[in-house]
Amino acid sequence: MPIIPQQGRVGIVGGGISGLTYAYFLGKLRPDVKIDLYEKSARCGGYIRSKRLGTTEYDSRANQDYTILEKGPRTLRGESPGVLLILDLLFKCNAQNELLGISKNSLGNRKYLLSPYSDTEGHSGKLSPVPYSFASFLRFLFDPLGKGVLFGLLKEPFVRSKSTPDETVEQFVSRRFNKSVSDNVVSAIMHGIYAGDVAKLSAASVLSRLVDIERQHGSIVRYGASQLLQSLKKKTPEQLAPEVELYSKVFKPAFNVPKTARFLRKFPVLTMRDGLESLVTVLQKNLPANVAVHTNTAVRGVAKKEDGLELTLSTGETVRVDHLRLTVNGPATAAVLQNAEIGALVAPLEYTTVVLANVYLPALKLLSHPGFGFLVPKTMQDETQLLGVIFDSDIEQSSRRLFFYNDVSTELTSESPISDEKLAKLAKAVANRGAVITNSYTKLTLMLGGHQLKKGEDLPTRSRVHKIVRDVLLSKLHIDLDKCNGTEVIEIEYWTDAIPQYRVGHEELKKKVAEATRQVFGDKVTLGGTTFGDGVGVPDCVVQSFTDAYGVTVDSEFGHDAQQNGVSNENPNPQSKKYATYR
Numbered sequence: 001m002p003i004i005p006q007q008g009r010v011g012i013v014g015g016g017i018s019g020l021t022y023a024y025f026l027g028k029l030r031p032d033v034k035i036d037l038y039e040k041s042a043r044c045g046g047y048i049r050s051k052r053l054g055t056t057e058y059d060s061r062a063n064q065d066y067t068i069l070e071k072g073p074r075t076l077r078g079e080s081p082g083v084l085l086i087l088d089l090l091f092k093c094n095a096q097n098e099l100l101g102i103s104k105n106s107l108g109n110r111k112y113l114l115s116p117y118s119d120t121e122g123h124s125g126k127l128s129p130v131p132y133s134f135a136s137f138l139r140f141l142f143d144p145l146g147k148g149v150l151f152g153l154l155k156e157p158f159v160r161s162k163s164t165p166d167e168t169v170e171q172f173v174s175r176r177f178n179k180s181v182s183d184n185v186v187s188a189i190m191h192g193i194y195a196g197d198v199a200k201l202s203a204a205s206v207l208s209r210l211v212d213i214e215r216q217h218g219s220i221v222r223y224g225a226s227q228l229l230q231s232l233k234k235k236t237p238e239q240l241a242p243e244v245e246l247y248s249k250v251f252k253p254a255f256n257v258p259k260t261a262r263f264l265r266k267f268p269v270l271t272m273r274d275g276l277e278s279l280v281t282v283l284q285k286n287l288p289a290n291v292a293v294h295t296n297t298a299v300r301g302v303a304k305k306e307d308g309l310e311l312t313l314s315t316g317e318t319v320r321v322d323h324l325r326l327t328v329n330g331p332a333t334a335a336v337l338q339n340a341e342i343g344a345l346v347a348p349l350e351y352t353t354v355v356l357a358n359v360y361l362p363a364l365k366l367l368s369h370p371g372f373g374f375l376v377p378k379t380m381q382d383e384t385q386l387l388g389v390i391f392d393s394d395i396e397q398s399s400r401r402l403f404f405y406n407d408v409s410t411e412l413t414s415e416s417p418i419s420d421e422k423l424a425k426l427a428k429a430v431a432n433r434g435a436v437i438t439n440s441y442t443k444l445t446l447m448l449g450g451h452q453l454k455k456g457e458d459l460p461t462r463s464r465v466h467k468i469v470r471d472v473l474l475s476k477l478h479i480d481l482d483k484c485n486g487t488e489v490i491e492i493e494y495w496t497d498a499i500p501q502y503r504v505g506h507e508e509l510k511k512k513v514a515e516a517t518r519q520v521f522g523d524k525v526t527l528g529g530t531t532f533g534d535g536v537g538v539p540d541c542v543v544q545s546f547t548d549a550y551g552v553t554v555d556s557e558f559g560h561d562a563q564q565n566g567v568s569n570e571n572p573n574p575q576s577k578k579y580a581t582y583r
């Protein structure tokens, strides 16, 4: 029995990147199915929002009269498997020119940690570069934050591996290295991804690769060193993630995937010319004809019927569907499913709230440390509740067009092999291209709160955030807003309950929720989004949407429809049940 019958109907809850990409992939795989996406707010995109801010003067050198204030995520990680799917999507929508890249050695890729230090002028905290070379690593060892790093690295190969079902990131890092590495380095990274606390986040969820290495090889340092030696000795063929292999077989990407993966590795940070919301716009404009998006429409509940499911909408209508995909957070999922057991399982889920302040200073170049931004480790947290600061102007000015000129597209779309030397030359040519934006300005985003905001506590008021912005800029970056002649633009957003906290036992909890959902709804309901997926990043959401959309079509007897639409639904690995089952 196919999961979605021919000419069937699918409902999707949530118009964020997870809902939209699920609709896109499923629409392509099953053109016979009618897909309705319900988004409760007036717009799609979720936390991805790029606000255009008009400036008074048209800058002919920059060829633009606006700047973008990113209100949410703004960069993609070039190395993440999902980026290959996003790039293919952009190529197929003829929007690949929008993608920009920051090369590995670019100053815009440099990251800093706030280190203890104060000077006579009252500036507190020094920005210490995250090591990017052997020399910078040696320098870091003498920084107060580097205390214990060398000892931790030397000790790690001799630490016995331990098989625990799960533990906190702090426990894992302290056990393998030492607590100072967790407090001074890893805590900052966790602030910069989850706005979360190392003492609560799950090692199995957020450091799954390292946990796997410990389980399989015993030591992370020894494994890392052996991999490094091997790569120096012989060239290993490009290892693609299984999801990317599957995608390549199903969707036939517009480019040579292994070559493109190697190329993108040279651009660890990717951006979009008009902000990350362009991805949402491109997606919405190019949704297959069988997808309808309903904004301002919430799904209030779902009831099991003999021939499928009945959705109750906020408009008062009821809609019958064969399959329901939920891409919203835990509480919203429980509210739709209205099941006591599922409700009890998701009740302990926690989310962090992040306060985000965009600062734009036109015509002034004031950043003294070029880079991506800085993060605040646990040991440096104070009453400002600062998590980190993103240097948007440096990110934008270090971004280069990747596919605008034909050299890269021609090379990556051809099947002929490319040597490492030629690939490096190509990446260098891109890095040496002129900046897309050339005028002088300073743009920053401050991120505050996260796990430091206690449950039930009032969020900092706008005026308090304005004061924090002024204090942080002055004390950490030596930028005095009082000297900016009132030209500064400061905008504040509250991302309430935005980032799921994968706490100890989260993998187990996901399994239990999926199992309880299956018990009640069989294979008619699947769960996605950042809470029930495998990561909080945009590429993670895209990969999950693809694998799960494929999952509901793979058993289908209507594969020929998908093939007629330019995709194949053969399972490239019939032994693997992963893509035919549900999470």
Ligand SMILES: C=Cc1c2[nH]c(c1C)Cc1[nH]c(c(CCC(=O)O)c1C)Cc1[nH]c(c(C)c1CCC(=O)O)Cc1[nH]c(c(C)c1C=C)C2
Pocket: 073, 075, 076, 077, 080, 111, 112, 189, 191, 192, 193, 194, 195, 354, 372, 373, 374, 375, 387, 388, 389, 390, 391, 447, 536, 537, 538, 539, 540
């Ligand atoms: C200071 C707070 C935050 C900053 N970014 C985020 C927060 C809460 C949100 C965020 N950052 C990342 C992700 C995942 C995206 C993905 O992997 O696709 C999310 C939701 C990515 C990220 N940002 C930093 C790191 C080390 C990572 C992991 C992957 C990568 O290498 O890109 C560092 C970082 N984040 C922030 C700053 C200021 C910063 C470094 C200086 C802001």
